Amino acid sequence: MSTPPPTTIPDELLEEIFLRLPTPDAVARASAACTSFRRVIKARAFRRRFRALHRPPLLGFMDAVGFHPAQAPHPSAPLAGALAPRAADFSFVPAVVSSASYFVPRGVQEDDGEGPRWRPCDVRDGRVLLDWRSLRPGLEVSGVSTLMGSRELVRRKLCVRPKWCNAADFHLAVCDPLSSRYVLLPTIPQDLAAQPQDLLWEFLPVLAPCTGDDSDEEPFKVICIARYRTKLVLFVFPSTTRQWSMVESPISPSLYDMSCFDYVRGSFYWTEPYDLSDHLMVLDTRTLKFSTVGLLTGYHMEIRGLPGQSFDDLRPNAVVMGREGTLEMFSLVCQQGAFALYHTSLQNNSQEWKLEKIIQLPGQYHDYSISTVGAAEGFLFFRGAPDGIPIENVDCYSLEVKAYEITKVCTKRENTYNPRRALPYFSFPPLLSEPTI
Template identity: 70%
Template sequence: MASISIPIPDELMEEIFLRLPTLRALALASATCTSFRRVIKGRTFRRRFSALHRPPLLGFMDAAGFQPAQAPHPSAPLTGAFGRCAVDFSFVPAVVSSSSCYVSPDEGGPRWRPRDVRDGRVLLDWRSLQAPVLNYWSYPEEGYEVSILMDSREHVDFYDYGLRLAWTRREWCNAADFHLAVCDPLSRRYVLLPTIPEDLAAQPQDRLWEFEPVLAPNTSDDGEEEPFKVICIARYRTKLVLFVFRSTTMQWCVVESPVFPSFDDMSCFDCVRGCFYWTQPWCWSDHLMVLDTRTLRFSTINFLTGYHLQLTDTDPIFDNRRPNALVVGREGAIEMFSLVCQHGTFALHHTSLQNNSDEWELKKIIQLPRQYYDYSVSTVGAAQGFLFFQCAPDGIHLENVDYYSMDVKTYEITKVCTKMDDFLNLKRALPYFSFPPLLSEPTI
């Protein structure tokens, strides 16, 4: 008698596939037959899978391009999902305007540069590199660093040992001069944002000193992808202004904050539960600045309490480092990892601020790899439950720099990659997390 094959219900196949141990096993199952692939590619299964598993780290993005995770990192086999044009963003159209004359990126001309990465999306800005375009310059004035846009054809004189620039004609940097785009590298989809309208950009009536565009995180509770939101934090001489773009309306609005930052640099931050947290990048500060991306309100949290008071007596790292490396939320608490160098070796001090408490408590001290010493380690950001830091031999600036990740729950340290980099060029790492195309939904 011939055997009878009973079809397996899709619901049962989903339960089986959700229990496969690795992404590789899931990919092999998808290639086995069309019915398996249909279930795995189904929207219901992909949502359930992403709710149970966090996406793998594929590598880092910066102005130089994409640096994939390297073997033996477990994500190394997955990085082939990126094509060359996806990682250099050449699929996003060039911007040509009165303030940016297009020259091919192959000729060293303008190009898109990643500024923030979140929820599978990449926020880009347009960078002009050649004349006759307006270049970005900065110079000290009255104790502050002033940024302007200046035509590179203008005459420039250096004096006072190069600490100040003089020129015959100035144009102050304006929020309307920035070009932004949001893209999904895997699906090669993108949205070109309109520039900030001149009437909104003129409202602060003050000199713009700092402009930091960020992607607001997805704060939905049901796993649904939200329309994206871009927040441009514009710091002026006497005020702080938020320019906010929502993809639902495709329009900008402006919000003036009653809180003015006391930090000299607003570019070092971490994102936790829908909020951005800023720490002072050069020394121990007495507070953290917090921006809630849902309410667009700033607040502060006391920093120099409890165990943090003891840390101020240690040898803090000043020379282009971030001693306060990470703010991360876990089970209702705010947690931080502070990078401390003592006796030539590095350690991360894990502290926690419990709800309804003003005292920071020490949870654990984690020793970092001992082959790096003196001032050869710096933290470069955090995302998806990982802290990222870079290490290099002491005394060499441009070299092969090792990048590491640390799971903030297990404290497991993993080497991600090695890349040629300027170690003293302080910047956030822009880690890119994503499932392979088989399991990822377009985010644009």
């Protein structure tokens, strides 16, 4: 008897099988098995369906120093390790100021000994928003003209003579580090930057979420929140028009610090510790309108009145993606040196915050050694320095919001008394993604 020919599985059935694989790593291994598998997986239709069904993996964190990949035993560690060299390298984005023109005044130390370069200030949808930084943030400087690319550099104590810096002094770029593509944004025109006619206090560039249709070049929007002494102004750059515009908010700048924000359903939420503010500031990225949400109602009043609390500006609340019609928040509370996250929710038709759950955090952290990082993609992020370990060694954690599952992501070196903003970086590997620029 002759041997029957091998059975060929139709591509449509293979696609359904591969869609049910749990992780991008599993898909990558299937792709390497044979050419027919790879053909199905590389098809654009399959990649779109897979990305629609699966959350992109957390690869690690970005900050002013670079990329910190997820480490074993985190499930993304193998993929993060393989992609780390590309995720950490922004050298393909052209410099805007030569090193020869870089001047450091007496008494001012450089950020990290590497001079001026591009550094990440926001991450979203696989894209990284970069600003050009030249001096160490938070230092008083006078008598030097420099390009400043960080909100920390615009402080009342920092004076750049012969004039104060304005919004036209900032250089920005948007890049896709995994595909080495980039867009250099034009600087904000001087006539537009001069219109507020006020002292610039803080300048925070953020990436608005993607609104494209998964085409080869999805549109993006950069929004710069400029906080002046008496007003709040938005400078907006859509990639579709490549033109800056300005919107002045009717809300006066009342936040102490605008650096902590989370994105939920088309809006940014700026949060602060309970002892600094009684509301959340909200920016709808579609309408570019500001609003506020009351903070000190319902169970939040009980949280504020808990005995033995210690307050710290490194512990702002974190807003997360909640159920339909619900705004949800995690508040980091320290009582008698022990830390817990209080999960509360606010229904659309209610003005009272309701307690959902209290989550105790790992017990090896004490006193002022835990701070929140933010929230994204259904995760809350926090970091802490273990007792007995030098403060430069900081553990970074994720909390899966639905299951309350805490996972250690990585350990990185950092001064906990001057923490850098950590940006969670999610991305599919190039096999399953399209270039975002």
